[in-house]
Amino acid sequence: MKQFLASLLFCGPLIATEIIAPASTQLLAGTEFFPAINLTNGSGLTQIPTISNYRTTTHAAASGSTAWTTDAPGGGAADYFALSQASAPLPVFLLTFAKEHDFTDFIYWGYHFGNPNGNEAKSFTLEFSTDRGSTFPDSISLNAPAISLGNATTLPLDASYPANTIRLTLTDNWFENFGGGDRAGLGEIRFLGTTPIDPAPVIDVPPLVDFHLASQALLGRNLENRRRRRSRHQNPRHGLRLRLDPLLS
Numbered sequence: 155m156k157q158f159l160a161s162l163l164f165c166g167p168l169i170a171t172e173i174i175a176p177a178s179t180q181l182l183a184g185t186e187f188f189p190a191i192n193l194t195n196g197s198g199l200t201q202i203p204t205i206s207n208y209r210t211t212t213h214a215a216a217s218g219s220t221a222w223t224t225d226a227p228g229g230g231a232a233d234y235f236a237l238s239q240a241s242a243p244l245p246v247f248l249l250t251f252a253k254e255h256d257f258t259d260f261i262y263w264g265y266h267f268g269n270p271n272g273n274e275a276k277s278f279t280l281e282f283s284t285d286r287g288s289t290f291p292d293s294i295s296l297n298a299p300a301i302s303l304g305n306a307t308t309l310p311l312d313a314s315y316p317a318n319t320i321r322l323t324l325t326d327n328w329f330e331n332f333g334g335g336d337r338a339g340l341g342e343i344r345f346l347g348t349t350p351i352d353p354a355p356v357i358d359v360p361p362l363v364d365f366h367l368a369s370q371a372l373l374g375r376n377l378e379n380r381r382r383r384r385s386r387h388q389n390p391r392h393g394l395r396l397r398l399d400p401l402l403s
């Protein structure tokens with residue numbers, strides 16, 4: 155038992171890995187042939203992804219109500235990432251989170267039509283900010299090992315990056331290996347990470363008891379009781395009997 159209690163003391167609280175979704179998604183560069191909000195609103199997913207089910211959660215085929223993709227500025231036969239930045243800018247997303255997390259993995263569901271499609275993004279740059287996007291001191295480049303279909307692809311960051319804002323840039327697609335690729339697209343994105351425990355939480359306790367007012371009320375009640383007792387001793391109606399001399403009766 156002593157050893158168990160000691161282990162609890164030294165281990166500290168356990169912080170569980172969780173699925174983290176951005177609170178807001180903003181497309182900073184690129185276009186929206188299908189809207190960018192489809193990357194983070196759960197559209198096309200078979201269920202809300204959690205840490206226990208995301209590996210078996212699948213994403214439907216790409217459409218205007220399930221996925222995001224760019225325009226095809228070079229025409230249907232072009233490679234989006236071979237075009238000039240002026241006509242086909244690298245797509246950039248600004249992702250903000252409700253609080254700061256320690257991010258460990260990038261997760262995405264791909265852009266497919268029941269068959270793999272070359273529009274699906276293959277390479278990514280992630281930049282991490284802890285000051286709401288004023289600065290991005292940490293960045294990492296990721297390459298997908300394979301194109302996806304309905305299931306999620308998880309890309310480990312190989313480190314833990316604290317951030318409340320992430321800038322995500324897509325730097326390549328699968329044009330070289332699969333049909334399609336005149337656009338850049340994805341189905342849905344999430345992250346894995348943990349949420350640090352606030353070392354000095356502010357606990358907001360409603361003022362159920364005002365000790366100052368309570369003490370004043372108690373003092374007032376004591377004074378009133380004392381006054382009543384005094385009054386009772388002086389007032390016959392409250393039990394003070396007058397003894398009359400029988401000679402006078």
Ligand SMILES: [Ca+2]
Binds near residue numbers: 195220
């Ligand atoms: Ca989606």
Ligand SMILES: [Ca+2]
Binds near residue numbers: 235326329
């Ligand atoms: Ca490519």
